[in-house]
Amino acid sequence: MIIVMKPNAKKESIDNILRLIKEKGLDVHISAGKEVTIIGVIGDKSKLSCCNLEIAEDVDHILPVTESYKLANKKFHPEPTIVKVGNTTIGGDELCVMSGPCAVESAHQVLETAIAIKKSGATILRGGAYKPRTSPYSFQGLEEEGLKYMKEAREATGLAVVCEVTSLAAIEAAVKYVDMLQIGARNMQNFYLLKEAGKTGLPVLLKRGLAATIEDWLNASEYIISEGNPNVVLCERGIRTFETATRNTLDISAVPVIKHKSHLPIIVDPSHATGVRRYIAPLAKCAIAAGADGLMIETHPDPATALSDGPQSLTFDQFDELCNELRPYAKLAGKRF
Numbered sequence: 587m588i589i590v591m592k593p594n595a596k597k598e599s600i601d602n603i604l605r606l607i608k609e610k611g612l613d614v615h616i617s618a619g620k621e622v623t624i625i626g627v628i629g630d631k632s633k634l635s636c637c638n639l640e641i642a643e644d645v646d647h648i649l650p651v652t653e654s655y656k657l658a659n660k661k662f663h664p665e666p667t668i669v670k671v672g673n674t675t676i677g678g679d680e681l682c683v684m685s686g687p688c689a690v691e692s693a694h695q696v697l698e699t700a701i702a703i704k705k706s707g708a709t710i711l712r713g714g715a716y717k718p719r720t721s722p723y724s725f726q727g728l729e730e731e732g733l734k735y736m737k738e739a740r741e742a743t744g745l746a747v748v749c750e751v752t753s754l755a756a757i758e759a760a761v762k763y764v765d766m767l768q769i770g771a772r773n774m775q776n777f778y779l780l781k782e783a784g785k786t787g788l789p790v791l792l793k794r795g796l797a798a799t800i801e802d803w804l805n806a807s808e809y810i811i812s813e814g815n816p817n818v819v820l821c822e823r824g825i826r827t828f829e830t831a832t833r834n835t836l837d838i839s840a841v842p843v844i845k846h847k848s849h850l851p852i853i854v855d856p857s858h859a860t861g862v863r864r865y866i867a868p869l870a871k872c873a874i875a876a877g878a879d880g881l882m883i884e885t886h887p888d889p890a891t892a893l894s895d896g897p898q899s900l901t902f903d904q905f906d907e908l909c910n911e912l913r914p915y916a917k918l919a920g921k922r923f
Contacts, residue, residue, distance in 0.1 A: 588649040588661050589625040589639060599644035600625070606642075610634055615656070617663045626651075626662035653847075655804040657811040658818070663849040669817045671789050672746025672765040674709035676819050677851030681912070681921040682880030684710040684748060684853070685905060689894035690732035698887050700739035702902040706909040707923060710766070711736065711745040712882060714894065716752045729756075733763040740765070748791055754782050761786050771795050771823060771858075774806050784813030793821045793855070796834070800843055807850060820844060820852040821882060822873075824859030833861030833898075836869055841876040853880035857898045863889070866900065867908050874915045883908070 591600060600623055607614050612629035627634065631650075640648055651661055668677040676682045685703040690696055690713040700711050715732030728735070733749060740747045748766035751757045752773060760767060766789040773779050774795035783790050790810050794803050807818045822841065824834025836859035844852045854873035856866045870881050886892045886899040900908065909923075916923035 587627045587631045587634075588651055589627065590646045590649065591623040591625065592644045592646040593621045595623055595644035599642070603639065603642060603645070606637060606639075607634070610637075615662055617665065619665065622646075624662065624664065626656060626659075628656050653801070653804075655801070655808045655848075657816070658804045658807045658848050658850055660847055660849050665849065667816060667818075667849045667851060669789050669819050669851055671710060671748070672740075673744060674746055676789075676853065677879050679920060679922055681874065681916040681919075681923040682710065682853065683708045683909065683912075683923070684712045684880065684882045685885045686712040687714070687886045687892065687894075688884050688899065689714045689892070690728050690735055691893055693735040693738060695887055696732075696735045696739045697742060699885060699902075700743045700745055702887075703885060703905060704743050704745055706902075706906040708883075708905075708909075709745060710748055711739055711743070712748050712768075712884075715749050715760075716756045730759045730763075733760055737763040751779070751783065753779070757782055757786060761788060765789070766791055766819075768821075769793060769806075774798055774803065777806075777809050780806060780809035781813055784810035784815040787815055787817075789817040789819065790815065791819050791821055791853075793823050794825065794837075794840070796826045798825070800840060800847070804844075804848055807848075818850050819879075820848075820850050821855055822852060822859075822878075823855040823882075832859065832865065834859050836860065838869075838872050838876050841873065841878050845877055851879040853882055854878045855882040857882065857884040857895070861895070861898045863898055863900055863904070866898070867911060870908065870912060871915050874912065874919050874921070877919065879921075881912075 610633040615626035617624040685708040746765040750768040768791040771793045824836045827835040856869035884899040885905045889896040889899040
């Protein structure tokens with residue numbers, strides 16, 4: 587349930603409510619606005635049935651929360667969350683663009699990419715050091731060696747760095763090198779991994795699962811937030827449908843739905859959604875128009891020789907052209923880019 591306090595409620599009244607809730611063995615989440623404080627009750631609300639909170643001093647009204655996700659719920663946290671990643675932010679009035687290769691292949695490749703994407707306007711370097719591939723015979727990533735290359739690129743360019751993690755060992759290695767952890771689509775409901783990522787305190791980019799509903803996705807984010815880590819960014823990257831013209835079907839409607847249901851920022855990955863580079867630009871523009879807080883675009887110095895996902899990767903010139911095309915769209919959406 588949610589307890590909405592009256593405008594400018596006294597601190598004493600708020601403290602009394604909090605004390606009562608905690609005495610019943612329940613957890614609380616407080617969202618304090620400029621005038622109104624909202625208290626979210628987490629746990630079995632029936633324990634408060636005899637407390638008559640509706641008539642407690644400075645309580646305005648009480649709302650039930652029917653959704654199973656609480657901390658990610660906009661009812662609990664009406665103000666949009668802004669997540670700080672390195673020197674940039676996701677969720678404010680700036681369009682965040684992440685870019686880089688699907689797989690880290692060499693120190694030179696990563697540094698060359700970082701320099702190019704920064705010049706075009708990206709603020710976060712993405713790269714895969716751990717690659718959960720469909721086939722066990724495909725390139726699986728350079729692991730910690732790749733993480734070191736990304737850290738070197740960050741130090742050379744000032745870009746923040748995000749990398750996917752696939753296990754506890756990967757998390758333990760990645761926290762030494764990156765600014766943000768990514769949980770990929772295949773691991774969206776790996777609840778142990780979600781909790782361990784949450785415990786790091788680092789921002790977490792949570793990709794939507796291949797067949798996950800939006801409620802599934804938000805419940806997955808709850809695992810991270812419930813570990814005391816509110817810095818979660820959602821990433822729509824396409825879902826599996828009967829359509830075969832693209833690798834997946836990009837659910838653009840997920841952007842406004844998430845904005846309605848949750849306070850968490852959301853970005854869109856048109857590269858993995860389509861698997862085809864020619865479709866990236868129009869879908870990136872659609873994502874901005876729908877209200878996305880950012881984009882993840884794959885780039886590579888030479889996509890024809892990429893060890894992973896070359897057909898969906900842009901060259902540096904193509905990425906620069908796309909960024910220039912996106913600027914007026916960002917401006918219309920009220921975002922700086």
